[in-house]
Amino acid sequence: MKDIKTIEQTVADALASKNVELVDLVIQNQGRKKLLQFFIDKEGGVTLDDCSILTDAIDSVLEMENLIEGAYILEVSSPGIKRALKKPAHFKKFIGERIRVVVKTPIEGRGFFTGQLASADDNGFVLDDGTTQFNFKYADVKKVNLDPVLEF
Numbered sequence: 001m002k003d004i005k006t007i008e009q010t011v012a013d014a015l016a017s018k019n020v021e022l023v024d025l026v027i028q029n030q031g032r033k034k035l036l037q038f039f040i041d042k043e044g045g046v047t048l049d050d051c052s053i054l055t056d057a058i059d060s061v062l063e064m065e066n067l068i069e070g071a072y073i074l075e076v077s078s079p080g081i082k083r084a085l086k087k088p089a090h091f092k093k094f095i096g097e098r099i100r101v102v103v104k105t106p107i108e109g110r111g112f113f114t115g116q117l118a119s120a121d122d123n124g125f126v127l128d129d130g131t132t133q134f135n136f137k138y139a140d141v142k143k144v145n146l147d148p149v150l151e152f
Helices: 004-016 048-064 088-093
Strands: 021-030 033-041 072-077 098-107 110-120 124-128 133-137 141-146
Touching: 004 021, 004 033, 004 048, 033 048, 048 072, 088 110, 098 133, 110 133
Parallel strands: 033 072
Antiparallel strands: 021 033, 098 110, 098 141, 110 124, 124 133
């Protein structure tokens, strides 16, 4: 199997020609097979039909470029309401939204923070928890997800 960055870039380039963004790729072992989960987005959102069509497109790219050795399971879906924020562009797009940040190294004894994404640039972002603003560098966070408050 090629490294994850090569797989991400190759598939992202192929999807970009269809005006679809590769938001995230998760690869896990599933017995003797690899489970490849591609999370995609596009203007107006992702439909079930989009996932079906793009599953075939991604499978073709993986096969043609010989990116995965052996058997694999391929899943394609939208990033969901708790989507991961990975790139500076993701952070900039969701300024004003509630997020949950998991840090690599605890800060003031805390491993995670929740609050509003106040600002973002190419180096990091600011989270406002209502009382304090925390500045984070992208390199210092393990995981960041949207954390919407759902009202029923």
